[in-house]
Amino acid sequence: MKDVWKKFDETEPSHSSIHHLMAVYHLHQKNGxxxxIDIANYLNITRGSVSITLTKLRDKNYLTEDENKFYHLTEQGQQLVSSALNKRHIVKRFFSEVLQLPAEVAELDACKIEHLLSNETGEKLICFMGYYLSEKPEVLNFRLGFQQFKYKCQSVAECRLCESDCFFSGKEISKTG
Amino acid sequence: MKDVWKKFDETEPSHSSIHHLMAVYHLHQKNGxxxxIDIANYLNITRGSVSITLTKLRDKNYLTEDENKFYHLTEQGQQLVSSALNKRHIVKRFFSEVLQLPAEVAELDACKIEHLLSNETGEKLICFMGYYLSEKPEVLNFRLGFQQFKYKCQSVAECRLCESDCFFSGKEISKTG
DNA sequence: AACTTTTGTTTTATTAATAAAACATCGGTA
DNA sequence: TACCGATGTTTTATTAATAAAACAAAAGTT
Incomplete structure (x- = not known):
């Protein structure tokens, strides 16, 4: 695959735009x-910047503007927001409930990657979490075993999980520490 | 936390820079x-752009230039590369071996998020994979059970795993489909 | 040595996201 | 009604990452 690495900031729409749309969603929930100005305050950027970005998003049919200059997400815009929000949510739960990361790290990391993950990955993660959180006996045993488990990274040569130059080498890693 | 959403492209160094460093690493492995020019070809950008970026990275002590204009990663640069590579690696394995995503999706998603994940998250994921790939009986049972498992997303109201506006709603999701 | 090719650097331009400030408009109130 | 404050828009400028093209230097070839 050519230029995979460039795909990073070629998301359409951009990270920034998606957050503008999420702001609209959030503010509707909160204020109706x-x-x-509300979006600008929420995102902590200037009115001018918001005006420019929202005009573009309007032209691309992600939202509409009514007579009162109130913004409304279109079907298309709402779908983007839902998709990002759902991925963020499930990733965050995976990070905090499975990996046991502190809430702030889970939140921050989830927010940073939410819109970059494919929907396919989001779906599979939901499936996994559905299983992991079920009360099935084999799952309970798995969770119990994981509670106890400590992964001790061997020497660089033997480490099965990192690439060469394993930077975790020598560290003992457990769920909690 | 103020402006979490902005943290996305405030990584230091940037996604692009890290890929320049990874190119140096890769080319050293491959060609010595x-x-x-090699970096430009590898990243599929112009020599001019590479020259500008590498000068900045040199000034920031991520790499050095020798008399022959060959670039070498510094300790600091190597550490960044290792960190990103290891995270990509473990995330990719999680995506393909646990979530059973197709190789291309796993690769692409892993590449997009590699440098955004905290090292803490990388470590915890390694710990999890160390456990998941072990031959412990409770793990084998867990994997077996997951093979069979299908997550059926309930109505929006009942769905435990998505936020409101669950966009997976109604879909049946299994490991393989 | 003169010419050609390869490589590196510099300059000019573009695009996206932003700030800042000027400008425009609208709604209320003195 | 005339002004003030809030809000929205436009203009100008900045920064990072890029391309493209001009320029420079080194290395190889004839």
Missing amino acids: YARG | YARG
Whole structure:
């Protein structure tokens, strides 16, 4: 695959745009409406910047503007927001409930990657979490075993999980430490 | 936490820079040296762009330039590369071996998020994979059970795993489909 | 040595996301 | 009604990452 690494910031729409859309969603939930100034305050950027970005998003049919300058997500915009929000949510749960990461790390990491993950990955992760959180006996045993488990990274040569130059080498890693 | 969403492209160094460093690493492995032109070809960008970026990275002490214009990673640069590579590696394995995503999706998603994940998350994921890939009986049972498991997303209201506006709603999701 | 090719650098330009400030408009109130 | 404050828009500027093209230097070839 050519130029995989460039795909990173070629998401359409961009990370920034998605957060503008999520702001609209959030403000509607909270206040029942979303104006430019509200979005600007929420995202902590200027009104001018918001005006420019939202005009583009309007032209691309992610949202509409009514007579009162209130913004509304279109079907298309809402779908993007839902998709990102759901991925963030499930990733965060995986990070905190399976990997046992502190809430802030889980939140931050989930937010950073939410819109980069494919929907396919999101779906599979939901499936996994559905299983992991079930009360099936084999799952309970698995969780119990994991509680006890400590992964001791062997010498660089023997480490099965890292690439060469394993930077965790020598560290003992457990769920909690 | 203020402006979490902005943290996304405030990684230091940037996604692009890290890929320049990874190119140096890769080319050293493959050819034993790394020149500007090689990096440009590898990343599929122009020599001019590489020259500018590498000068900045040199000034920031991520790499050095020798008399022959060959680039070498410093300790600091090597550490960044290792960290990103290890995270990519373990994430990719999680995606393909646990979530059973197709190789290309696993690769692409892993590449997109590699440098955004905290080292802490990388470590915990390694620990999890160390456990998941072990031959412990409770793990084997867990894997077996997961093979069979299908997660059926309930109605929006009942879905335990998505946020409101669950976009997977109604779909049956299994490991393989 | 003169020419050609390869490689590296510099300059000019573009695009996206932003700030800042000027400008425009609208709504209320003195 | 005339002004003030809030909000939205436009203009100008900045930064990072890039391309493209001009330029420079070194290395190889004839």
